[in-house]
Amino acid sequence: MEDLTEIRWHGRGGQGAVTAAKLVAEAALKQDKYFQASPEYGPERMGAPIQAFTRICPEPILIHCAVTNPDIVVVLDPTLLSVVNVTDGLVENGALVINTDMSPAEVRQANNIEGYKIVTVDASKIAVESIGRAIPNTPMLGAVLKATGIMDLEKVAEHIRSSFGKKFSQEIIDGNVEALTRAYQEARSE
Amino acid sequence: MSKTVALTGNLACAHAMRQINPDVVAAYPITPQTTIVEEFSTFVANGQVDTEYVTVESEHSAMSACVGASAAGSRVITATSSQGLALMWEILYIASALRLPIVMHNVNRTLAGPINIHCDHQDSMGARDSGWIQIHCENAQEAYDTTIQAIRIAEDSRVSLPVLVCLDGFIISHAIDRLDMLDDPEVKKFVGEFEPRVTMLDPEEPITVGPFDGLHGQFFEFRRAQELATLGSLPVIEEVGKEYGAVSGRPYGLIEEYKLDDAEIAILVLGSTAGTTRVVVDDLRADGVKAGLLKIRSFRPFPIKQITDALSGVKAVAVLDRSLSPGAIGAPVFQEVRSALYDSESRVPIINFIYGLGGRDVSMAHLKEAFDVLSDIVKTGQVKQTINYLGLRE
Amino acid sequence: MSWDIKNLKNWKVGDHPPGALIPTGGNAVEYKTGGWRSEKPRWIEEKCTHCMICWVFCPDTSIEVKESKMLGIDYDHCKGCGICAAECPSDAIEMEEEEK
Incomplete structure (x- = not known):
């Protein structure tokens, strides 16, 4: 359990926070890791701030308590920074991965954030350019991989190709893989 | 396959x-x-x-x-x-x-x-x-x-x-x-x-x-x-x-014991909290505390013999109930376990922790708190309070 | 399946088939409800037009009929409710006190 990684996702209903949490879990399966992924338990409302949680571990995960001290916090919507205390419970050397066009230094200054590793990427722009829609979850996943190294980028891309294949067109799949890879490359950290 | x-x-x-x-x-x-x-x-x-x-x-x-x-x-x-x-x-x-x-x-x-x-x-x-x-x-x-x-x-x-x-x-x-x-x-x-x-x-x-x-x-x-x-x-x-x-490759029984063989204190619980308790048991064991877990899988029928046998060696036990029975002596699982132990030779001290109602999270710290109360009972030989509430603001 | 209930009142735990099941069908006829009567219907054959209205209204199945002809009343099961007498358009059924 020492190698347990806990992630908290902040988004707004409809931005794909729950899907992202799921995607990480399913990708973890492909790499023979153990995982848990769960939405914040409550009614889902389009636009309202929501949370989702992912746990990843090389060993079986036995605990079923809430994620209160995440190692990584992912913010899918920068406007949430002024609405939700996103660093709540974040461990001391934890990482904050934010969808924004600002640099980590600018985010730190604008929101008075001290400590933590801050990773930023303009995931909405990447999503629009690669997928054609402003759903930032896949590129944010790329940034998370960059920030944490919890999983191999190419293996996650493979998972997207195989699992999206049932539901989506080739164009959408390619767009998602491109968004993932681009965000991985463009993510800035401090 | x-x-x-x-x-x-x-x-x-x-x-x-x-x-x-x-x-x-x-x-x-x-x-x-x-x-x-x-x-x-x-x-x-x-x-x-x-x-x-x-x-x-x-x-x-x-x-x-x-x-x-x-x-x-x-x-x-x-x-x-x-x-x-x-x-x-x-x-x-x-x-x-x-x-x-x-x-x-x-x-x-x-x-x-x-x-x-x-x-x-x-x-x-x-x-x-x-x-x-x-x-x-x-x-x-x-x-x-x-x-x-x-x-x-x-x-x-x-x-x-x-x-x-x-x-x-x-x-x-x-x-x-x-x-x-x-x-x-x-x-x-x-x-x-x-x-x-x-x-x-x-x-x-x-x-x-x-x-x-x-x-x-x-x-x-x-x-x-x-x-x-x-x-x-x-x-x-x-x-x-x-x-x-x-x-x-996954056998099942009426109950499941975890590190109970030489345990001095034990938590008895049903459902997902058993998983969290395992990890707390491991943590306590690492600190030299002889903690154990008894998970009940079959609540009806209630496996009286298996439970009393499993608890025969412990010195204090806490039953965790994710429900409340207003006006009763503790919650349902506690009532039954205590009743079963009444006839056992060891008559181990037993307390109830009511927890997690309406989705209230039960953290590892909460479970540690419950084990600490048990350790105290073993040390002092006294049960201060039989019915307790875990994670309740009062 | 055999179904002998002569000694039913002394049956012990496990004597009855599981699930309160009765391993036969249509056994309500074995339960005689005629003893519930305080008044009994009397059929006046001469007035009867065999219109079958009593047969339709009887809440039990106590009007005995064969080939569209009224034959009489099944006193083993008739509970004496009097609906047949009230509904008969020909006054061919009259209620009278049960002989004790």
């Missing part, structure tokens, strides 16, 4: 249902229903199962339809949760009295009010005297495995009783977890063909189902016979759990 998958607890149950391929599923499809029957309905629509899927207008009707279908000789499964189980109440008693081997998932969620949709065990604890076998699951894997075993337990000629498979609402039901699934033919072989004890629809051998007993006075004898059948399911649950282990 098994397959490792990523599924929510609900979907794990739905897939077990698909592999069992029941004759009839009757369910109320709207809140508080869960995605178990929603997912199963897609299997029906896709032609992956041969099930007659009956959507009804309430849970009362759902259980009534299940009773009718089961009495007619069908293999029947359904699912419910919370207020849905409450609305089934009177028909739960009919199903068990008629000795119909219906299998039902209950996604454990509280009963309002105030309105709350989150996890606790107050729904199924209310159904504890309804004559249903009640098995609690720790995680999605157990929910999947127990669904398959429940068919065999319910339909065993020594039992012939309905089985409630309980999984913690949201914590297990809505969380994606890693689990191993058996292959479809393996499940088919394990559950076998259903051979109904009786069938209402045989014109060659007409029968009367659900007669009136107001005048001849057999009711008392029936209820006792039902109790005997419930107690008689104890070895069946063990046998089926063992046989399932031979097929899957």
